[in-house]
Amino acid sequence: MSLLKRLQITSLRNLDEVSISLSPTINIFYGQNGSGKTSLLEAVALLGLGRSFRSHKIRTIIEHTKSDLTVFGELLKGSDKVTIGIQRARSGKNIIRVNGENVQTAISLAQELPLQIINADAFLLLEGSSSQRKRFLDWMVFHVKPEFASAWKRLQRVIKQRNSALKHDKIKYSDIALWDQEFIATSNIINQLRKDVLTDFKDSFYNGDNNLSDLGFDVDISYKAGWNEEEDFEGILKSSFEKDVRSGYTNYGPHRADLKFKVGLQLASDVLSRGQEKSLICSLHIAQAYLFSKKTHKQCVFLIDDLLAELDIDNAKKLSWALIKLKSQVFVTGIYKDNLLSIWNNPNSKEAENVNIKLFHVEHGNVQ
Ligand SMILES: Nc1ncnc2c1ncn2[C@@H]1O[C@H](COP(=O)(O)OP(=O)(O)OP(=O)(O)O)[C@@H](O)[C@H]1O
Numbered sequence: 001m002s003l004l005k006r007l008q009i010t011s012l013r014n015l016d017e018v019s020i021s022l023s024p025t026i027n028i029f030y031g032q033n034g035s036g037k038t039s040l041l042e043a044v045a046l047l048g049l050g051r052s053f054r055s056h057k058i059r060t061i062i063e064h065t066k067s068d069l070t071v072f073g074e075l076l077k078g079s080d081k082v083t084i085g086i087q088r089a090r091s092g093k094n095i096i097r098v099n100g101e102n103v104q105t106a107i108s109l110a111q112e113l114p115l116q117i118i119n120a121d122a123f124l125l126l127e128g129s130s131s132q133r134k135r136f137l138d139w140m141v142f143h144v145k146p147e148f149a150s151a152w153k154r155l156q157r158v159i160k161q162r163n164s165a166l167k168h169d170k171i172k173y174s175d176i177a178l179w180d181q182e183f184i185a186t187s188n189i190i191n192q193l194r195k196d197v198l199t200d201f202k203d204s205f206y207n208g209d210n211n212l213s214d215l216g217f218d219v220d221i222s223y224k225a226g227w228n229e230e231e232d233f234e235g236i237l238k239s240s241f242e243k244d245v246r247s248g249y250t251n252y253g254p255h256r257a258d259l260k261f262k263v264g265l266q267l268a269s270d271v272l273s274r275g276q277e278k279s280l281i282c283s284l285h286i287a288q289a290y291l292f293s294k295k296t297h298k299q300c301v302f303l304i305d306d307l308l309a310e311l312d313i314d315n316a317k318k319l320s321w322a323l324i325k326l327k328s329q330v331f332v333t334g335i336y337k338d339n340l341l342s343i344w345n346n347p348n349s350k351e352a353e354n355v356n357i358k359l360f361h362v363e364h365g366n367v368q
């Protein structure tokens with residue numbers, strides 16, 4: 001169980017000074033446009049990712065007149081307390097502290113505070129490039145297969161070497177054949193880990209006890225390895241060598257993997273309405289969180305920006321019940337409190353007894 005108990009924010013966008021204690025279950029942030037709701041979620045994302053989900057330019061996130069921002073979170077992991085502190089400055093200085101100790105990379109943050117983020121960019125999972133879907137799949141593989149991280153690093157290294165060799169004049173296949181042995185071996189490891197995790201993920205999505213089965217349409221999920229798996233991978237690399245040299249990069253391999261979400265014969269993004277897409281995307285994230293908690297006995301924290309945008313009340317209720325069953329901590333934003341409150345009302349659910357809703361009014365960067 002990972003959950004955020006307290007959150008302190010200084011100088012993040014219009015949030016000058018915020019200090020709030022949070023519900024272990026449902027936290028609702030409501031208020032007018034521009035009041036600071038998404039910025040609150042952005043602060044939590046900084047704690048879990050070490051970066052914003054909205055901008056890569058840190059200077060756009062720091063309050064205009066200030067030189068740095070800080071976010072501090074107090075977490076509960078079972079009965080253990082963990083603190084995370086992040087300080088980002090315009091000068092580029094970047095400090096991450098876990099339990100008071102400086103850490104060098106954001107990877108340990110993902111272990112302390114695993115997040116599921118559903119915001120406007122979440123639609124990219126269906127509508128964006130393959131890299132979005134690969135990231136979705138690899139998030140699970142990273143968290144449930146400890147051997148994935150090192151294989152992934154090896155893959156990045158060998159692809160980099162291979163791609164730079166491809167740009168050399170008069171390169172012959174025999175010049176890179178040795179690297180390809182490493183490339184093939186690592187690719188096979190990564191491919192197998194992804195396939196294993198996808199099998200478990202599909203089980204969680206289709207058969208999980210999580211109210212997700214009644215989306216109202218059937219979705220087929222398939223996986224593409226990044227090369228034709230019916231053929232010998234070494235043979236593919238040899239025969240695509242000229243093409244690789246011409247393009248200056250490696251055309252086939254696990255870096256080109258993808259997931260396909262289909263409804264009937266068509267891509268989900270080509271046939272679903274916006275609200276249907278959002279229901280599917282939320283269900284995929286919830287299934288991912290189920291798998292994560294089953295395999296690691298930890299919980300994800302959900303950040304859902306503008307939950308009710310695009311969703312009707314029935315679909316929003318289905319999602320809220322699935323989240324309640326998951327026993328995750330949820331941060332959700334919206335404009336009107338009554339609509340948001342109404343979707344967590346579920347008189348038929350015994351889990352509803354354990355729901356503790358905290359309601360925060362966000363107004364000009366102040367949170368009450
Ligand atoms: N670097 C910054 N410094 C100060 N204020 C900023 C900065 N960047 C953005 N803002 C302002 O912060 C406010 C908070 O924006 P935010 O996106 O969190 O609002 P919101 O409550 O999510 O609104 P909406 O309902 O429209 O989604 C906005 O008024 C925005 O103009």
Ligand SMILES: [Mg+2]
Nearest residue numbers: 037038039305
């Ligand atoms: Mg917003």
